[in-house]
Amino acid sequence: MNRAVIYEKFGGPEVLDVKETPEPHAAPGEVRVRVTAAGLNPMDWIIASLPEAAEQWGVTLPAGFGCDFAGVIDEVGPGAGDFVVGDRVFGGVMARAVADHVIVNIGPSALWPLARIPEGMSDETAAALPTPGLTAAAVVDTIGLGPDDTVLLGGAAGGVGVLTVQLAKLAGARVIGTASEGTFDFLRTLGAEPVTYGPGLADRVRELAPNGVTAAADLFGSETVEAALELGVAKQRITWIAAGESVPDGIRWSTGSDAAPGSLEKVARAIVAGEITVPIAARFGMDDIRDAVALQAERHVHGKIVVIP
Structure with missing residues (x-):
């Protein structure tokens, strides 16, 4: 049998249960992964x-x-490329990761690439990386950051924000990040200049960057998009990831699927090299999944939450 977190109706953490399910097996073009951590x-x-x-x-x-x-x-199915039993790997599967085993399609239709975990990286760090790592890489690529840029990042202390800040710094950009005051010291350790979100954001950014902002990314909502437009940032240098229909026309949406091939491996190498950190805020066992999700939903966690099957 295989344990997995399952929900049979939509709702909050209370709908999540750990259940025994039939043990899955790899079909052609698939591998089975014994999960050691889920982010x-x-x-x-x-x-x-x-x-x-x-x-x-x-x-x-x-x-x-x-x-x-x-x-x-x-377990490796026929035609599963050069993966072999025993490979340490990380990646993503839609709504199936918190389980003892997952089946991963490694073909071109997969939403997430499957990558080998590099030497020197823990399974917990690897599990915290796929979605935010690919999304952060896509954001930086979409707005084309470089040494001449001052970028405004909205939601800089979130899971995607932490990695976007660090990738933007690696690209040579000056980073101003919106956050609550309680995260300011944390953001400064990453090299960002924090600014409080909320009404008057554009004015506060002008005080920090009197010479202007050249690019912006809104990692939560649309407030940063609106501030960037008020600051005169060109639409092609603005992106967002989770604002919905409230974003003006001409502002590009960034998702992990937009990341360049090899982006996940590139971010992983930067982590092993000590150029990027992925803070782990909390660890939970699978049986405590409701507590883990309740903490995640509060949106006040500085770092990633990892579940250990």
């Missing part, structure tokens, strides 16, 4: 709580939970 993202509980979000991502009830994982391949 939680806001999209996980949003999909579980909102039917319209689940429909957008093709998730139907009953459903599994979580997308990002790390583990060890223990």
Whole structure:
């Protein structure tokens, strides 16, 4: 048998249960991974709580939970490339990651690439990386950051924000990040200059950057998009990841699927080299999944939440 987190109706953490399910096996073009860690993202509980979000991502009830994982391949189907039993790997599967085993399609239709975990990286760090790492890489690529840029990042202390700040710094950009005051010291350790979000954001940014802002990314909502437009940032240098229909026309949406090939491996190498950090805020066992999701949904965590099967 295989344990997995399952929900049979939409709702909050209370709908999540650990259940025994039939043990899965790898078909052609697939590998089976024994999960050693799963990283939680806001999209996980949003999909579980909102039917319209689940429909957008093709998730139907009953459903599994979580997308990002790390583990060890223990079964390889025919035509599964050069992966072998025993490979330490990380990647993503839609709404199935918090389980003892996951089946991963490694073909071109996969939403997440499957990558080998580099030497020197823990499984917990690898599990925290796929969705935010790919999204952060896509954001930086979309707005084309470089040494001549001053970039405004909205939601800089979130899971995607932490990595976007560091990738922007690696690209040579000056980074101003919106956040609550309680995260200011944390953001400064990453090299960002924090600014309080809320009404008057554009004016506060002008005080920090009197010579102007050249690019912006809104990693939560649309406030930063609006401030960037007020500051005169060109639309082609602005992007967003989770604002919905409230974003003006001409502002590009960035998702992990937009990341350049090899982006996940590139971010992983930067982590091993000590150029990027992925803070782990909390660890939970699978049986404590409701507590883990409740903490994630508060959106006040500085770092990633990891579930250990």
